[in-house]
Amino acid sequence: MKKMKLVMVGNGMAGVRTLEELLKLTPDLYDITVFGAEPYPNYNRIMLSPVLAGEQGIQDIILNDIDWYKQNNITLYLNKKVVRINRKNKVVVAEDGTEAEYDRLLLATGSSSFILPVPGKELAGVVGYRDIQDTNAMIAAAEKYKHAVVIGGGLLGLEAANGLALRGMDVTVVHIMPWLMERQLDDNSAQMLQSALQAKGLKFMLEQQTQELVSDGQGRVKSIRFKDGTEIPADLVVMAVGIRPNVALAEAAGIYCNRGIVVSDTMQTYDPSIYAVGECVSHRGTAYGLVAPLFDMAKVCANHLARMGIAYYQGSVTSTKLKVTGVDLFSAGNFTGGNETNQIVMHDVTGGKYKKLVLNNNTLIGAVMYGDTKDSSWYFQMIRDGKNVAEIRDQLIFGQSHPGQCRLSRAKSCGHHDKRDGSLRLQWSMQRDYRQGNQGKRVVYAGGCT
């Protein structure tokens, strides 16, 4: 029987995961062709941060080498960007004229770094942080130059800053918001994070808005000027201020996009022959920027490409960790809460540990942890399951491995709590230190309060 033709545009994490799932379900249904704009086989983009930090090499982060494509009879075109989809004739065309016909097309074009539209953005030494090329540019700059400025104090910006500092650069992180990682952390945990990163030598400028990147007169950036007139030296500027889904190709082909290629719960676009997965997608109005949801999408998409037609993607609750050695933080779900919610907070100030759980009617809906994240998977599972935690609510804050260490019900009567804004706040060390008149000492209560 003649095989159907599947063409995939974008050789990244979500697309290749979809192929892996598909090959598990039905290895022989399609002749598969893959176009990748980058010159590398599929690699683990997440691990670019350890590469920048000098902890891993490019070879270590390849997920599927060229042999994998050969073994699975996949025609692979690397370094070939697809520039046109002819939906009428069901054919895609690459920049160099290479064409491929399809019965099913899978768009997995990912996203690109958003570059602030400020004067000087085109200067040499100004990069985004998305791929191997960006990472190599940063590594090369670190060998030659001194001052790096990272614009953006989110996950990506901080990982870039950490890597550049480990490579010997003097790094300043510029962030427009009052605290770091404001989409994942509250002000308490962000403050702890900032202190830890400052101890590693990073500098921070918060609530600063970039006005202009200033040229050295020879086409390279030399400094960055802010709206308030301040100027600091910058031989390298990394823009880590967000991503934009790569939708131009789909849009030009008349496929409906709205801040992402719009897909149904089966990962199908408005053209029934064309599917889409990954960061390029808008699903129920959300475009995800983390891999876990993309892998869920991949499974569902493969199920439909395999003509099984029984899986649905219904959205994902996301969680975040920062890949900076020595810094443990975790954030998931709705960590800010609202009128209908209440919070359980534990803050060991001197020990550098912080935990906030947000509950709605005895259901855990969000968590932030700093310093000790060993129970993060346990909490995350509860958030995802929407589990009723009434029965363990008293011990919840102590995590899976510490049941009954210091029950909140006892804490209420022993004065180790502080009720503010509906929050129950345990302040172990501060309370004890106060009583002992010993500010520097951390005390962990074992076996309950007395």
Ligand SMILES: Cc1cc2nc3c(=O)[nH]c(=O)nc-3n(C[C@H](O)[C@H](O)[C@H](O)COP(=O)(O)OP(=O)(O)OC[C@H]3O[C@@H](n4cnc5c(N)ncnc54)[C@H](O)[C@@H]3O)c2cc1C
């Ligand atoms: C430095 C860094 C650290 C990260 N850390 C984490 C983390 O800790 N945890 C986490 O969950 N996520 C992390 N992410 C995000 C994660 O890497 C992405 O969510 C994931 O890679 C997206 O997968 P994707 O397949 O949608 O897109 P991509 O992996 O970007 O793949 C898309 C591919 O399509 C190619 N392409 C685009 N247009 C075309 C075209 N027209 N023709 C041919 N090819 C095309 C692109 O060149 C690219 O290779 C990180 C990202 C970066 C950059």
